[in-house]
Amino acid sequence: MRKLIVAGAAAEAIIAIVALVAGGGSAGGRVMALAAALVGTSVAFAAQLVAVAMLRPAMTAETPTFAKRWVGGIAVRFGSFVVLAVLMVTLREVLSPAWLAAGYLGMLLVLLFAETRFLT
Numbered sequence: 310m311r312k313l314i315v316a317g318a319a320a321e322a323i324i325a326i327v328a329l330v331a332g333g334g335s336a337g338g339r340v341m342a343l344a345a346a347l348v349g350t351s352v353a354f355a356a357q358l359v360a361v362a363m364l365r366p367a368m369t370a371e372t373p374t375f376a377k378r379w380v381g382g383i384a385v386r387f388g389s390f391v392v393l394a395v396l397m398v399t400l401r402e403v404l405s406p407a408w409l410a411a412g413y414l415g416m417l418l419v420l421l422f423a424e425t426r427f428l429t
Contacts, residue, residue: 312426313361320419321350324412332408345404349393349412356389357420361428368428
């Protein structure tokens with residue numbers, strides 16, 4: 310789990326730097342892009358941590374147990390997507406939906422591709 314946290318923190322830092330640099334013309338726009346990206350990455354990071362924590366104990370279990378845990382992880386990730394959608398709708402005047410989505414997808418995709426390393 311420590312490797313997952315380190316990889317997630319590194320991805321979050323990279324996404325934050327990109328948002329700060331490319332987030333808009335004014336200083337206020339860049340800061341708000343940074344905030345939106347960090348909210349998106351945090352939602353994805355939390356979902357991935359929970360999903361991996363659910364699945365890891367069942368890695369050597371029988372198939373039905375493994376499948377239940379795997380489906381639970383997928384449900385957690387879907388729930389995080391719903392949370393992100395609600396945030397996008399309710400905070401669209403404050404936080405850029407594009408940066409929320411960029412932070413979320415940037416974090417979730419990196420951790421999903423690297424997930425196999427964290428489960429062994």
